[in-house]
Amino acid sequence: MPGRQNPTLRQRRIGAELRRMREQAGLGGNQLARMLGVSAPQITQMENGKTSASADRIQSIAEACKCENLPLINALGGLITSRRKSWWDQYRDHLPDALLKSAEHEDFAAGAIRSWTSAIIPGPLQTEDYARGVFNRRIPPLPADEINLRTAFRSERRRKILRNPRKTLEAYLHESSLVTRFGGTDVLRKQLHSLIDDSLREDVSIRVVPFTAHTYPGPIENLVYSLGEVPELDTVEVELSRSPIYLDDPTELASYRQVFDRIAQAALSDEDSQDLIRQTLKNLKG
Structure with missing residues (x-):
């Protein structure tokens, strides 16, 4: 499925934090993709904000990257669940x-x-x-x-x-x-x-x-x-x-x-x- 062409600031920011989480764990995109059972392009799309990551997916990425920053993980999940039409x-x-x-x-x-x-x-x-x-x-x-x-x-x-x-x-x-x-x-x-x-x-x-x-x-x-x-x-x-x-x-x-x-x-x-x-x-x- 082609990704969105113009991600919002919120979508870009979620992706940037996921990329930072992966890089801090010393993992390449291909490595993380294999650990999650997805394709490498899917990881790239998520990190660019062009496809959405569910709260469950964020939790899976955090576990794979051994990220123990629970406040950040919860905040990212909250950004996912608070999506709404904006004024x-x-x-x-x-x-x-x-x-x-x-x-x-x-x-x-x-x-x-x-x-x-x-x-x-x-x-x-x-x-x-x-x-x-x-x-x-x-x-x-x-x-x-x-x-x-x-x-x-x-x-x-x-x-x-x-x-x-x-x-x-x-x-x-x-x-x-x-x-x-x-x-x-x-x-x-x-x-x-x-x-x-x-x-x-x-x-x-x-x-x-x-x-x-x-x-x-x-x-x-x-x-x-x-x-x-x-x-x-x-x-x-x-x-x-x-x-x-x-x-x-x-x-x-x-x-x-x-x-x-x-x-x-x-x-x-x-x-x-x-x-x-x-x-x-x-x-x-x-």
């Missing part, structure tokens, strides 16, 4: 895959979502007018109906995160994002008011790295770090100009955890960040 599927044939993957990444998170942005308000915190201002700056310009669709998608993405009791959002912003005007001064003013309102939510933390910080603590690229059911299932999204990339190698995850620790050390507290946003609002002219 962004209705946009699948109408919006770029990169936008859908960002929503899927946030949905994939089991707990906290940590973000870092330098010159733009994070997507889940954007107002509709601000998001429209972001999409309006594309070159070549997007058609009006596509801008409307992208804006609706961004608003739905915001609701899915801020109204999800299982998730918390930790947003780190550089102060430059508070003064960059996507859509004009009035749009930015309403966006800053919205930021203050969001910062008062129990499940949202908004912390600003001020211009006066002794160094620029984060990368130029925007980041989203999602915490999985277990640390092995954490994922990093690095936003690039063409399309985001997703990282899950343990060494890379450890590196980005240090990046966020450094950003947190440079950022103001939640309360001082609220004061800075209010002061920026007070000084906003135009």
Whole structure:
């Protein structure tokens, strides 16, 4: 049976963990296939996320690889049994895959979502007018109906995160994002008011790295770090100009955890960040 052509982030991640499990056991694909009584191409397809692995199959692979990481095994099994139709599927044939993957990444998170942005308000915190201002700056310009669709998608993405009791959002912003005007001064003013309102939510933390910080603590690229059911299932999204990339190698995850620790050390507290946003609002002219 031919495998799926475009595996979801969840399917790719399950496959990547199965491949990592096999490699840590020092087994080749052919060896594992013989142990399980399947063909080598089936192992390759599973590890690429192109065919599904059942919870029983994951257990069999873990036993063959002598993996004793029970929390990880159970978490992978949970990802299998929690498969469902996702809210962004209705946009699948109408919006770029990169936008859908960002929503899927946030949905994939089991707990906290940590973000870092330098010159733009994070997507889940954007107002509709601000998001429209972001999409309006594309070159070549997007058609009006596509801008409307992208804006609706961004608003739905915001609701899915801020109204999800299982998730918390930790947003780190550089102060430059508070003064960059996507859509004009009035749009930015309403966006800053919205930021203050969001910062008062129990499940949202908004912390600003001020211009006066002794160094620029984060990368130029925007980041989203999602915490999985277990640390092995954490994922990093690095936003690039063409399309985001997703990282899950343990060494890379450890590196980005240090990046966020450094950003947190440079950022103001939640309360001082609220004061800075209010002061920026007070000084906003135009």
